[in-house]
Amino acid sequence: MRYLFFVCAWLMAMHTSQAQYTPDENFDKGWRFHKGKAEGADAADFDDQTWRTLDLPHDWAIEGPFDSKYDARTGGLPVFGTGWYRKHFTMPASAEGKVVRVEFEGAMYNAHVWVNGQLVGNRPYGYIGFEFDISEYLNYDGSDNVIAVRLTPEDFSSRWYPGAGIYRSVWLKVDEPVYVDLYGTFISTPTATAAKGVVQHETTIRNTSDAAQTLTVKHEYFSPDGEQVGSNQDEITVEAGGSGWSGTYTNILNPQRWDVYQPNLYKAVTTISSGETVLDTYHSTFGIRSISYDAEGFYVNDKQVKFNGVCLHHDNGALGAAVYKRADERKLEIMVNMGVNAIRTSHNPPSREFLELCDEMGLLVLDESFDVWKIAKVENGYNKYFEEWWQQDVKDMVLRDRNHPSVIMWSLGNEIKEQWQQDLGWKMAKELHAFCKSVDPSRPTTIGFNSYPTAYDRNMAQQVDIAGANYKAVKYSELKKNYPELPLYGSETASCYSTRGVYHFPIEDYKEHESLQTTSYDFVAPPWGFAPDIEFHFLKENPTVMGEFVWTGFDYLGETSPYGGLDNMDTLGHWNDDWPARSSYFGIVDLAGFPKDRFYLYQSQWTTEPMIHLLPHWNLDDERVGGIRAKGGVKIGDIVPVYCYTNCEEAELFVNGKSMGRKVKGQDPSTILVDILRYEPKTFETPYRLSWEVPYEPGSIKVVGYKNGQPIQEKEIKTAGKPAQIKLSVDRRTIDADGRDLAYVTVQIVDKQGNFCPLADNLVKFEVSGAGRIAGVDNGNPTSLESFQGSQREAFNGLALVILNSTEEAGTIRLVAKSKKLKGAEVEITTTRESLQ
Secondary structure (H helix, E strand, O other), X not given: OOXXXXXOOOOOOOOOOOOOEEOOOOOOOOEEEEEOOOOOOOOOOOOOOOOEEEOOOOOOHHHOOOOOOOXXXXXXXOOOOOXXXXXXXXXXXXXXXXXXXXXXXXXXXXXXXXXXXXEEEEEOOOOOOEEEEOHHHOOOOOOOEEEEEEEOOOOOOOOOOOOOEOOOOEEEEEEOOEEEEEEEEEEEEEEEOOOEEEEEEEEEEEEOOOOOEEEEEEEEEEOOOOOEXXXXXXXXXXXXXXXXXXXXXXXXXXXXXXXXXXXXXXXXXXXXXXXXXXXEXXXXXXXXXXXXXXXXXXXXXXXXXXXXXXXOOOOOHHHOOOOOHHHHHHHHHHHHHHOOOEEEOOOOOOOHHHHHHHHHHOOEEEEEOOOOOOOOOOOOOOHHHHHHHHHHHHHHHHXXXXXXXXXXXXXXXXXXXXXXXXXXXXXXXXXXXXXXXXXXXXXXXXXXXXXXXXXXXXXXXXXXXXXXXXXXXHHHHHHHHHOOOOOEEEEEEEOOOOOOOOOXXXXXXXXXXXXXXXXXXXXXXXXXXXXXXXXXXXXXXXXXXXEEEEEOOEOOEOOOOXXXXXXXXXXXXXXXXXXXXXXXXXXXXXXXXXXXXXXXXXXXXXXXXXXXEEEOOOOOOOOOOOOOOOOOOOOOOOEEEEEEEXXXXXXXXXXXXXXXXXXXXXXXOEEEEOXXXXXXXXXXXXXXXXXXXXXXXXXXXXXXXXXXXXXXXEEEEEOOOOOOXXXXXXXXXXXXXXXXXXXXXXXXXXXXXXXXXXXXXXXXXXXXXXXXXXXXXXXXXXXXXXXXXXXXXXXXXXXXXXXXEEOOXXXXXXXXXXXXXXXXXXXXXXXXXXXXX
16 A cells, blocks of 8 residues: 655754654654754754754745845845755554655755665756665664755856745555555556547556555546546566566547546546555546647647647745646636636746646646756756756656646747757757657657757758747748758747836836836837737738747746846846846836736637726826836827727727727727837737726726627726725635645725725735734735745735734634734634545
8 A cells, every 4th residue: 555654843942842644644744943053953962952943845045035146036035055854753663674764755956865864866856856765774663863965056056946845745654565665656648539538558568666566556536526447457477676667558438538628637547556455555646638730830649729828937936946736727727717728837847836736727838847958058057967967857747747648749948059060059958848748759859949040951950840930920930941841939928017006108208217106008028029919910820820829827936027137137146236126127017926918918819708908097297107206207188199999999098088089909900119129110909908098087997898789797996096995805715724725815005995005015914813813915016026935025016915824723814914004904814624635
């Protein structure tokens, strides 16, 4: 029988604090942590009683502080240094003779692991999991065991915020000497029609005993409804100290196929037996679906799918890199609401929980391995380890993730520097492709290429199954003409900048600004990028291009372009020229999860449910307009561009009740500025936005959307008065009392009439009582140096965020929000253990 053992801590003050394992739980609780060097901390008898006690996952860097001595490119946070984690536990005599393994799902960065003072192994790459067999190092007589982990992430090791620490879960697993290996099942569906699904099931079994074992491998299959729909079994012999392979197939008639937004998931239970004795039980989740591709497009279950995709980094804002499943779930829910159907995990393998969510939500995933091969992008990047570790890291990524129906492509790299090498690039790409296909032949490979025509002329793009083009919208037609046989998609697109709620005037003043913010008129981009409309246009002109992955769905910590590093993108060293800019401006959604205007531009293209959006806000005569706390407000009577994003057929704008005219989408284009490298002209007539030039007059603006001449949607924005009160709203009123679930509370500043105050920056203080705690606070401001770990936050353009974390006790979390001169507010969230039974 497979056991996942959790070793809980007594949490005593005594150095000998220990705990007995409990089945079916993980190994996350009761670790001790020390930031800094600690000579001798690998030894079993090292005195760690003064160390901090905490639960995993844990990201030490997000605790801060922000400081200009840290690289803004990685968030201005302490992502480097030495960190130690130690765990005390006991093992019973009954576990002796079994196989005991410890699995780390992710440890950032350069992990070394000791058990009772013995080094059992190391793993440099922080984005991939690993495990060690620790059976021979343990005590089974009730005495203390200690696992010690040292992490030594280096400065200048990443182009974005990587986090630091054991930021994903840890598992202790105890098995009989015969067991299913790590990532030991491979379930594929070579036939997946509406009439029949053929489930091919391959299993790798380890035998650590000193005798050959004749085994029965039995699989049982359960539908999404829980009904058993098939079973089979295989007989194999596994030699002593070796591995064995079992292969079976099962026909499932009229399957419920997994598809985009149709997340039908099957369960498989694998039982390994010797005679009447059950040695191991292993659970797998899979989907029955087909994928295929050609130069004309990408297909899921034989239906062509266009990628309405986004690139996402792995951090979750105020929570840093530490994995909370609910944080990723909220992120993906926001993306789905925008119309996203595909995610690129830039530029590394994601967490297990992230892929589980994509499976459960019916999202497609481009699973990416590396940002670098041999040639460096930063001083201490993965290139230092690539030669020794790339095969192991690719293998483990593919083995871990290949049962996820959401995963449709393996990306072997992003903007790899070898693109510009005459022979090195294509030969390395060929080697990586062949190796990846040897582990999983069922999915295509890809690479995100940002060179054109070099990567194509030098035969590198031809070495993968599907070529990814980064920022080459204006070249799609030429690419398809010159390489008609090559399947192609936009692997990274747009790179538009904006700050939520910021509008600079005059509108041409669109580049870097003294406020270190960027206008939200949605056309500002770096030299290699462009407004979303440009990608929409060239995808429409080139329908055989498979779709796009926008850079990026969410803002992320680090990579502060256009500030700090715009002019030195490839320069090693700090990006601190424009401190305190410390996070990105690329996101469609800000770091706190609040949509920017661009969200609605994509929603207008990617969804069919009637929607309408209006910008800018209508407090434009405030002196802070033109930049946060920077003078330059609009005067009454000044002409202001007003934009509408909608999927309605027509829209009509009203200013203080007076119609400014009705416009037809697609027939009344808007002119936007563009600044695309090697692209002329520098303006673009976009059919994807409606706009009016109107004289500014405080009061209200309202837009009404029409279909077949009838109004179906409207949006009104009123000029707000002085901030008067706090308004709280929560994403979920009931959460699990499991110590990991989260409730996201949005803080709005409104006037006496309840109108949103779009420039409010009041300091809001929070008090929490009951069955929860504050996990983080944020406001989406990319220049704020306030701690994410605090109990207060300034509103940024009227909004702030509180993230509440449940305890393991059922009850109520009560949050009170207060601010000087404002009427306070409170909200209650119920925590329950009902779903955990």
